[in-house]
Amino acid sequence: MLLLWVLNRTKPVAEVKVVEETLTVVEVVPVKLKTVTMELDSKGVVQAKKRTQLAAELAGKVVFVSDKFLTGGKFEEGEVILKLDPATYETALAQAESQLIEAEVALTAEKARAEQARRDWELLGRGKASSLTLREPQIKNAESRVSAATAAVVRARRDLERTLIKAPFNATVSRKATEIGNFLAPGAPIGEFFQTSPLEIRIPLPLDDARFLKKKPKGGYEGEVILSTNLGNQVVNWKARIDRDESQVDQQSRSIYLVSDILPNQAAETPIVLQPGLFLDATIFGKVFEKIAVVPATALYDLEGVRLVDPQGRLELRQVEVLHRTGNEVYVSAGLAENERLCVTEVPTNIEGAEVEVRELPANPTTKLETNLR
Numbered sequence: 001m002l003l004l005w006v007l008n009r010t011k012p013v014a015e016v017k018v019v020e021e022t023l024t025v026v027e028v029v030p031v032k033l034k035t036v037t038m039e040l041d042s043k044g045v046v047q048a049k050k051r052t053q054l055a056a057e058l059a060g061k062v063v064f065v066s067d068k069f070l071t072g073g074k075f076e077e078g079e080v081i082l083k084l085d086p087a088t089y090e091t092a093l094a095q096a097e098s099q100l101i102e103a104e105v106a107l108t109a110e111k112a113r114a115e116q117a118r119r120d121w122e123l124l125g126r127g128k129a130s131s132l133t134l135r136e137p138q139i140k141n142a143e144s145r146v147s148a149a150t151a152a153v154v155r156a157r158r159d160l161e162r163t164l165i166k167a168p169f170n171a172t173v174s175r176k177a178t179e180i181g182n183f184l185a186p187g188a189p190i191g192e193f194f195q196t197s198p199l200e201i202r203i204p205l206p207l208d209d210a211r212f213l214k215k216k217p218k219g220g221y222e223g224e225v226i227l228s229t230n231l232g233n234q235v236v237n238w239k240a241r242i243d244r245d246e247s248q249v250d251q252q253s254r255s256i257y258l259v260s261d262i263l264p265n266q267a268a269e270t271p272i273v274l275q276p277g278l279f280l281d282a283t284i285f286g287k288v289f290e291k292i293a294v295v296p297a298t299a300l301y302d303l304e305g306v307r308l309v310d311p312q313g314r315l316e317l318r319q320v321e322v323l324h325r326t327g328n329e330v331y332v333s334a335g336l337a338e339n340e341r342l343c344v345t346e347v348p349t350n351i352e353g354a355e356v357e358v359r360e361l362p363a364n365p366t367t368k369l370e371t372n373l374r
Contacts, residue, residue: 023357026345028309031293031336038212038286044203046278048194056184057162060084065180075167084163093156100149107142170196199262203282204255212286221245225260227280239263293332299344307343315354
């Protein structure tokens with residue numbers, strides 16, 4: 001018994017250690033409200049505003065072809081592309097002009113006969129002369145022959161002019177379909193041409209994003225567009241402007257298509273030729289929104305929830321209104337106030353009021369949109 005008492009009195013006493021609580025370290029940025037122009041990203045293919053396939057209007061042998069009538073050749077509006085043998089049409093014009101002269105002579109002679117008939121009636125006749133006596137039907141017949149002969153001359157001259165096949169606008173040859181020595185029938189293809197300038201680009205846009213576009217007073221969309229492509233290590237830009245939309249929705253992609261005019265006089269500024277078929281990135285500048293917080297996508301949880309850190313260093317969970325999302329940024333239109341501390345670190349457990357250790361980060365001074373506009 002004594003031994004047990006001695007052992008109990010002399011047993012070692014465990015040291016009690018106080019374990020310090022480790023706080024979760026989070027990064028925060030101050031909320032900044034700003035005015036932003038909505039930026040919508042897409043891609044599109046450059047295309048000609050006009051494209052046509054020329055065909056022969058007359059039959060004839062090709063006797064002249066321009067040296068520029070090659071794929072990629074460029075023509076000014078009204079410039080001769082090729083010429084058909086004009087001999088048949090020159091003969092037809094000469095015959096038509098001869099018939100016109102004969103009809104005009106016949107009309108002059110008929111008018112002289114009518115004048116003589118009027119004088120004879122005034123000397124010998126009684127009462128009012130009939131239209132037949134005054135040769136009025138004969139005059140109308142002669143006048144109609146003159147009109148028909150005049151029309152025949154106009155048609156013959158037009159046919160002769162059409163032996164010269166000219167560019168309908170400033171055009172580039174995309175396909176050649178005939179050559180010198182060929183005989184062309186009416187409607188035979190000559191070649192395919194597209195308008196050299198101006199060019200346009202067809203840009204798809206999700207239907208949900210159409211609400212961010214500016215609208216014209218009389219309907220339709222408007223707005224500026226920046227087009228770009230990477231050329232080696234250099235980014236090349238062009239300016240464009242929305243001209244119209246195609247007034248229909250693609251059922252498979254639920255997209256609308258905007259057609260934008262590429263502004264002229266930019267060729268000298270770029271090291272690459274802007275031409276149909278070029279695939280470009282497009283940035284469309286839409287409506288302006290005020291008091292928007294542009295926050296990193298990592299700041300959100302459950303799609304529309306954010307974490308804030310209050311002045312006492314505790315987590316606060318809050319629901320916000322999301323206006324728009326991009327790959328890395330979220331545009332918040334309501335629910336955040338200026339200079340609130342926004343947590344951008346993913347927290348394993350979202351516990352309202354949990355204490356955290358704060359690491360302050362500076363606010364991003366510019367968004368991608370503002371950088372592009374400089």
